[in-house]
Amino acid sequence: MSMAARRLRLGVLLSWPAFALLGLVAVPALLLIRISTAPLDPSGLWGSGLTLRAFGIVAEPEVMGALLESIQMAVIVATISLLLGFPLTWLITRMGRRAQVVWLVFLLATLSLSDVLIAFSWQVMLSKRIGLSNIFVALGLMDAPASLTPSSGAVIACLVYLVLPFTVLTLFPVLSRLETELIQAARTLGASPLRAFTSVVVPLTRGPAMAAFLMAAILTVGAYVPPLVLGAPQHWPMAVLIGSAALAGHDLPRAAAMSIVLLAATALFAILTARVARGRKT
Amino acid sequence: MTFGLEIRDVTKTYGANTVVKNVSLTVPHGQFVCFLGPSGCGKTTLMRMVAGLETPTAGRILMNDRDITDTPVHRRNFAMVFQALALFPFLSVEDNIAYSMKLRSIGPADRKARVKELLELIKLPDIGGRSIGQLSGGQRQRVAIARALAQEPALFLLDEPLSALDAKLRDHMQVELRQLQQKLRITTILVTHDQREAMTIADTIVVMADGVVQQIGPPTEIYRNPANRFVAGFIGQSNLLDAIVADRRHVTLGGGTIETGTIPAHLADGDAVTLSVRPESVRITRTGMPGACNALAGRIGFVRDVGGHIELRIDSDCGEMIATMPPADWAGIGTGETIAIHLPPDACKVLAQ
Numbered sequence: 181m182s183m184a185a186r187r188l189r190l191g192v193l194l195s196w197p198a199f200a201l202l203g204l205v206a207v208p209a210l211l212l213i214r215i216s217t218a219p220l221d222p223s224g225l226w227g228s229g230l231t232l233r234a235f236g237i238v239a240e241p242e243v244m245g246a247l248l249e250s251i252q253m254a255v256i257v258a259t260i261s262l263l264l265g266f267p268l269t270w271l272i273t274r275m276g277r278r279a280q281v282v283w284l285v286f287l288l289a290t291l292s293l294s295d296v297l298i299a300f301s302w303q304v305m306l307s308k309r310i311g312l313s314n315i316f317v318a319l320g321l322m323d324a325p326a327s328l329t330p331s332s333g334a335v336i337a338c339l340v341y342l343v344l345p346f347t348v349l350t351l352f353p354v355l356s357r358l359e360t361e362l363i364q365a366a367r368t369l370g371a372s373p374l375r376a377f378t379s380v381v382v383p384l385t386r387g388p389a390m391a392a393f394l395m396a397a398i399l400t401v402g403a404y405v406p407p408l409v410l411g412a413p414q415h416w417p418m419a420v421l422i423g424s425a426a427l428a429g430h431d432l433p434r435a436a437a438m439s440i441v442l443l444a445a446t447a448l449f450a451i452l453t454a455r456v457a458r459g460r461k462t
Numbered sequence: 463m464t465f466g467l468e469i470r471d472v473t474k475t476y477g478a479n480t481v482v483k484n485v486s487l488t489v490p491h492g493q494f495v496c497f498l499g500p501s502g503c504g505k506t507t508l509m510r511m512v513a514g515l516e517t518p519t520a521g522r523i524l525m526n527d528r529d530i531t532d533t534p535v536h537r538r539n540f541a542m543v544f545q546a547l548a549l550f551p552f553l554s555v556e557d558n559i560a561y562s563m564k565l566r567s568i569g570p571a572d573r574k575a576r577v578k579e580l581l582e583l584i585k586l587p588d589i590g591g592r593s594i595g596q597l598s599g600g601q602r603q604r605v606a607i608a609r610a611l612a613q614e615p616a617l618f619l620l621d622e623p624l625s626a627l628d629a630k631l632r633d634h635m636q637v638e639l640r641q642l643q644q645k646l647r648i649t650t651i652l653v654t655h656d657q658r659e660a661m662t663i664a665d666t667i668v669v670m671a672d673g674v675v676q677q678i679g680p681p682t683e684i685y686r687n688p689a690n691r692f693v694a695g696f697i698g699q700s701n702l703l704d705a706i707v708a709d710r711r712h713v714t715l716g717g718g719t720i721e722t723g724t725i726p727a728h729l730a731d732g733d734a735v736t737l738s739v740r741p742e743s744v745r746i747t748r749t750g751m752p753g754a755c756n757a758l759a760g761r762i763g764f765v766r767d768v769g770g771h772i773e774l775r776i777d778s779d780c781g782e783m784i785a786t787m788p789p790a791d792w793a794g795i796g797t798g799e800t801i802a803i804h805l806p807p808d809a810c811k812v813l814a815q
Contacts, residue, residue, distance in 0.1 A: 364515055365548035367535040369562040370613060375536075379561075383552045 216436035234437035250417035258396035265347030273356040287345040299409040302338040334410040343396040350392040390457040466491040472521030483673040496660035499670035541610035542619040556590035562613035580608040618650040694738040705737040716780040722810040743809030744785035750802030758803040
C-alpha cells in the first residue's frame with residue numbers, strides 16, 4: 181500500500197467520530213432551524229414555506245420571563261453546587277484510598293437514578309404529611325407541618341442534588357493532584373490561610389472550577405422534570421414552556437424557535453462566563 | 463537572653479508513634495546548623511515544628527526569648543525551602559520571588575528593585591520573565607532560595623533542598639549556599655541525611671536518630687569524637703568493634719588487649735563497649751612494626767583503588783575491617799596476602815554501645 185493510501189486510510193479511521201458527531205448534532209440542529217422557520221400546520225407536524233412568525237416569542241413577556249428564569253436558576257444552582265462541591269471534593273481527595281473509592285462509587289451511583297424518580301422523591305420529602313417539615317416542627321423551627329412545594333427552593337435543592345456528582349467528578353482530578361506543599365510554601369511566605377487559598381488554590385483550580393460551574397449551569401438550563409414537578413407555574417423556566425408548546429400546544433415551530441433562543445442565550449452565557457473567568461487571570 | 467532559636471523539650475507524637483522525643487537545642491544568631499540523620503529520624507518533623515507547619519505535642523519553641531509555639535506560620539517570618547521546592551507554577555520567576563513582598567504591601571518599584579537584587583545574588587540576573595517550567599533543576603533551586611530570602615526572614619529553613627540535584631551540581635550548590643549564608647549572616651537550619659553535605663556547610667551539626675538528639679557539635683568535633691556507636695557509624699566510615707573495658711587505657715577485644723585513648727568516665731571496667739577506629743588511622747605493613755602495640759594479624763580481602771585513595775577490606779582477627787590510605791603510602795600488597803595491622807592508641811575511641 182502506498183504512503184498516501186495508508187495516510188488516507190488512517191485519516192478515515194480517525195475522522196469517523198467527527199462525521200458521526202456532525203450527523204448526530206448538525207442534522208438535528210438544522211432540522212430545528214427548519215422547523216422554527218416553518219408555518220404552523222394543525223394537520224401535520226409543520227407546514228411548508230418560510231416564515232419568521234414563531235420568533236415573535238422574543239416580544240412575549242411571558243417567554244422572555246421564562247428565559248430569564250432559566251438563566252437565573254442556572255446561576256444559582258451552579259453557584260451552590262460549586263460552593264458545596266469544592267469543599268466536598270477537597271475532603272474526598274484528602275481521605276484514604278478506600279474511602280475515596282466508596283465516595284466516588286456512591287456519587288456515580290446517584291447518576292444512575294432517573295431525574296423523574298429524583299424529582300418525585302423530593303416532592304415526597306417536601307410534602308406536608310410525611311416530609312421534612314415534620315422534622316422541622318419537631319425541632320421547633322416551624323409551627324406546623326406544611327408542604328414545601330411548589331417553590332423555587334424545592335427546584336433548586338433538587339437540581340443541586342442532580343448536578344453535584346458532575347461538579348465533584350469535574351473537580352476531583354485537579355484537587356487530588358493539588359500539592360499541599362504549595363499552600364504551605366505560601367503560608368511560610370506570609371500568607372494567611374484565606375490569602376493562601378485565593379493566591380494559590382484559586383489560580384491552580386480556576387479552569388476546572390469554571391468547567392464545573394458551566395456544566396452545572398448548562399445541565400440546569402436543560403432540566404425539564406424538576407421545575408415541572410416541584411416549581412410554581414409562574415416560575416417555570418424555558419425548558420418547561422418548550423415542552424408544553426410542543427406537547428400541549430402542538431406548535432412545533434414555536435417550540436423550535438424557543439429552543440433556538442434558549443440555545444443562543446446559553447451559548448452567550450457560557451462565552452461570557454469563560455471570558456470573565458479568564459479575564460481575572462493574573 | 464538567648465539571641466536566636468531555642469527548642470525546649472519538644473516532643474511530637476502521631477497516635478502511638480513518637481517521632482521527636484524531648485529535643486532541646488539552641489541555634490545561635492547567625493549560625494548555620496544542620497539537622498542530620500537517616501530518614502525517619504524526626505529531623506524534618508522537628509524543622510516543620512520550627513516553621514509552624516506542625517504543632518509540638520509537648521515543649522516550647524522560642525525565638526529571641528519570645529515563645530512562638532502558638533504563633534501561626536505566616537506571622538513567624540521564617541522562610542522555608544521545601545524538598546520539592548514548591549515554586550508556584552502559575553507565576554513567573556519574578557512574581558514567585560515577589561510573592562512575599564506583595565503580601566507585605568511593598569510597592570511595585572521597591573519590589574522590582576529587590577527582585578533584581580536577589581536575581582543578581584543567585585547569579586541569574588536575566589531569568590525574571592521566564593516561567594518556572596522553563597528552568598533547569600539548578601535554576602529552580604536558586605529561585606526557591608531567592609523567593610525565601612525576599613521576605614528577609616528571621617530564620618532560614620531548608621528541607622533537603624539539594625537532594626534532587628546530581629552529585630556535581632549538589633557539591634557546587636553546597637559551597638554556594640554556605641557562601642550566601644556567610645555573606646548575609648542569616649540564621650539557617652538545613653535538614654539533610656547526607657553527612658558530607660552537613661560536614662561541608664554547617665557550623666554545628668545536630669545528629670538525630672529515632673527522634674532523639676545523639677550529639678550536637680561542630681563537624682570536626684563530631685567526626686573526631688563521636689558520642690556513641692550510631693554517630694561514629696553515621697558520620698563518615700568507621701571500624702566498629704565490640705570490646706570490653708579492661709582498665710582506664712585498655713580494652714579486651716577478640717582475646718587480645720588494645721591500648722586506647724582516654725576512656726570516658728561513665729564507662730566502668732567490665733562494660734561492653736564499641737571500639738571505633740577510622741579507616742584512615744589503620745596502619746598496614748607487610749611484616750609489622752617492631753615494638754608497636756595494638757598489633758593484629760589479617761589478610762587483604764579486596765583492594766579498591768578509586769584514584770584519590772586506596773581502600774582495603776581486611777579479614778582480621780577481630781572481623782572485617784576497612785583501611786584507607788593515600789596511594790603514596792600503599793606498599794602494593796595484593797589480595798589474599800597476610801599483613802600486619804597496627805591501630806595507633808590515640809585513634810582508638812571507646813564509645814558506649
